[in-house]
Amino acid sequence: MIDHASEMAAFVRVVESNGFSAAAPALGLSPSAVSKLVTRLETRLGVRLLQRTTRALHLTEEGEAFYATARRIVGEIEALEDQISRHSSTPYGLLKVTTSLAFSTHQLAPVIGEFLQRYPQLQLELMPTDRVVDMIEEGVDVAIRIGRLADTSFIARKIGEDVRLVCASPSYLKHRRAPQRPEDLTRHACIVSREHSYLNRWLFRIDGEVREIEVGGRLAVTEGEAQMRLALQGLGIVRLTRLTVAAAVKSGELVSLLEEFRAEQPVPIHAVYPHRRHLAPKVTAFIDFILEKFSPPPWEI
Structure with missing residues (x-):
């Protein structure tokens, strides 16, 4: 599913900050991830919004028209989010989690019922797969990944090791x-x-x-x-x-x-999630829950 809001927010922040690197901290993403969102927006719209040079960015004519409306929309979204966060800290909504087939079957499945019972306003979509999921592209909230982490643009909480x-x-x-x-x-x-x-x-x-x-x-x-x-x-x-x-x-x-x-070195297991300025309560609740249930890890013998 295409995340139009993230693309629009990235574009607005890049314009306001006059650069991908300057916009990245405010968005909680790496410069390359910000660039990817803006490029995807331009591709979807079929127009170039920014002229990029080695020293500066300049809005195209289409970019100026898009920015005027996008800035208002992003502002309204942020105001709505702030309003909701002030009035509710209860985890709710749809939480999308991906992990390996083995971890899903043998570790998450035995405890997930307790998690849903604890948070009745939450819905959980569990995506067991052994492929590396693009969390931004597929709208995933949390990934539990086994092995060395290649992408450093996300927050990672170590929950154990495997061998x-x-x-x-x-x-x-x-x-x-x-x-x-x-x-x-x-x-x-x-x-x-x-x-x-x-x-x-x-x-x-x-x-x-x-x-x-x-x-x-x-x-x-x-x-x-x-x-x-x-x-x-x-x-x-x-x-x-x-x-x-x-x-x-x-x-x-x-x-x-x-x-x-035994000769192999243990590999780490992390809970990974995109950096957000205001982390959704549902993500915080899930991270806290698995750290609670997997401390110490039940797969240690």
């Missing part, structure tokens, strides 16, 4: 001796990735050196959730994120293997 574990079910280990060293995995049935061959090269620290062990097996599966379900049936050894298998390991349905040979 991959090698696991098997007790039923599998009943018939096969548990691997004592990483090299033993080559003689075991491992459940491997069908699409990403690099996920079938498992890292271990062996005799002081980090080495790759390439594993194989009769079962090749695309998605991690399916891999775990197959492992629970005793069909092989898997290597999956701790946040995916933590509950099964704690309950004894899976057994963590070769922990003393």
